[in-house]
Amino acid sequence: MNAPLTASRLSVVAAALTDADGRVLLAQRPSTHHHAGLWEFPGGKREQHESPLQALRRELHEELGIEVQSAEPLICIPFDLGQRPIELDVYQVSRFAGVPVALEHQALHWVERRALAQYPLPQADRPAAAALSRPDRMAVTPEGIAAPSVAEGVIGLLRAGHRLIQLRCPQLDASAQRELAAALLPDVRKFAADLLLNGDIEGAERLGCGLHLRSAQLQQTRPRLASGQILSAACHDLADLARAEALRVDCVVLGAVMSTATHPGRAALGWAGFAQLRACSSLPIYAIGGLCADDLTTARRHGAQGVAAIRAFWPLP
Ligand SMILES: Nc1nc2c([nH]c(=O)n2[C@H]2C[C@H](O)[C@@H](COP(=O)(O)OP(=O)(O)OP(=O)(O)O)O2)c(=O)[nH]1
Numbered sequence: 001m002n003a004p005l006t007a008s009r010l011s012v013v014a015a016a017l018t019d020a021d022g023r024v025l026l027a028q029r030p031s032t033h034h035h036a037g038l039w040e041f042p043g044g045k046r047e048q049h050e051s052p053l054q055a056l057r058r059e060l061h062e063e064l065g066i067e068v069q070s071a072e073p074l075i076c077i078p079f080d081l082g083q084r085p086i087e088l089d090v091y092q093v094s095r096f097a098g099v100p101v102a103l104e105h106q107a108l109h110w111v112e113r114r115a116l117a118q119y120p121l122p123q124a125d126r127p128a129a130a131a132l133s134r135p136d137r138m139a140v141t142p143e144g145i146a147a148p149s150v151a152e153g154v155i156g157l158l159r160a161g162h163r164l165i166q167l168r169c170p171q172l173d174a175s176a177q178r179e180l181a182a183a184l185l186p187d188v189r190k191f192a193a194d195l196l197l198n199g200d201i202e203g204a205e206r207l208g209c210g211l212h213l214r215s216a217q218l219q220q221t222r223p224r225l226a227s228g229q230i231l232s233a234a235c236h237d238l239a240d241l242a243r244a245e246a247l248r249v250d251c252v253v254l255g256a257v258m259s260t261a262t263h264p265g266r267a268a269l270g271w272a273g274f275a276q277l278r279a280c281s282s283l284p285i286y287a288i289g290g291l292c293a294d295d296l297t298t299a300r301r302h303g304a305q306g307v308a309a310i311r312a313f314w315p316l317p
């Protein structure tokens, strides 16, 4: 199945305004507008003669009565599933003059980042809410190394600031991988991080940790996980993304974006191919395949939550 090709997307700019406590401003759309009553990031359609930042300044002046002083690109989300394909270009704005007033919206709320997903948002905004509240890197453990070295490497990842780690140990049997996860969980929790157990549904259910579904497991029913247990899934195409969405996963890993030494035979999506698939899903998506931390800016520009990688993040030689 191919993603539908889109000649042009409507260019929309929006702002994640943040206050001194890091909360984000959500605005309730007017009752007369498309998506009435849903909560959004203030902004609007970019006019032809405008740059994204000029459009953002104008929209925030019109809608909130504030003057933007600086804006950093957060994520640019191509999204083709709505009434009209859009490209939602979201900027983080922490410096502005004035106090936001609802000049066009029904209401304004300053929202804790973790609570953003609890608001009814337009589908296209879901990846932006995730970009504001979840890690931009997923570190995956390398195969072929002994359990003590995996444990040492995972502690190194936590110390280096990684907060989302997928434990993938095809060299161990399922019970040894589960044992390793159980031993690592106290440290993972101490760092307020999440550990995703690769492929072991029963293990994740028992240990109360996260779970990363292999693409071959996407046909199954939703695992019984509590709301704090992150569910992610490996996806390679549109059909995988649709199944992951039906399973209500929290995020997916999509690739390969670049061809890699570990999967030489698999055709690479390239960033354009990645964005085309991204546009057909409302899930937060980590890009994988020949990528490293230097690719984070490019990843965000193509609508990715961030980058997933094995060797690029692994702290041991
Ligand atoms: N501003 C904004 N628009 C969004 C978000 N998410 C989302 O799907 N959209 C869609 C809704 C609209 O179809 C389109 C642009 O919205 P808009 O209604 O704000 O446009 P505008 O401010 O220029 O308003 P108007 O001139 O049409 O009255 O983008 C979001 O977070 N913020």
Ligand SMILES: [Mg+2]
Residues within 6 Å of the ligand: 042, 043, 044, 045, 063
């Ligand atoms: Mg608007």
